Amino acid sequence: MADLSPIDLQKALRGADYPADKKSLVDCARKNKADDKVVSRLDGLKKDSFDGPNEVQKAVFDH
Known part of the structure; x- marks a missing residue:
């Protein structure tokens, strides 16, 4: 998603x-x-558990 940056996350x-x-x-x-787009992206992740911020970032940007 181009309108969501890693810094926002x-x-x-x-x-x-x-x-x-x-x-x-x-x-x-x-x-x-956080902006609604960040919240909705997190809420829409398919995975339910994350070990760290890198894992979250990968899930958000590599979906």
Whole structure:
């Protein structure tokens, strides 16, 4: 998705504890006042559990 940058994703997930499930990542993004496009992308991920930020980024951008 061209309108979502890795930096947007990093800002949205600032303070996230890993491993994390999808719901906690969405909650973290909302708490960080992330843009709706970031929240909806996280909420739409097919995977439910992530070991770290690199895994989240791969799932978001390599889907």
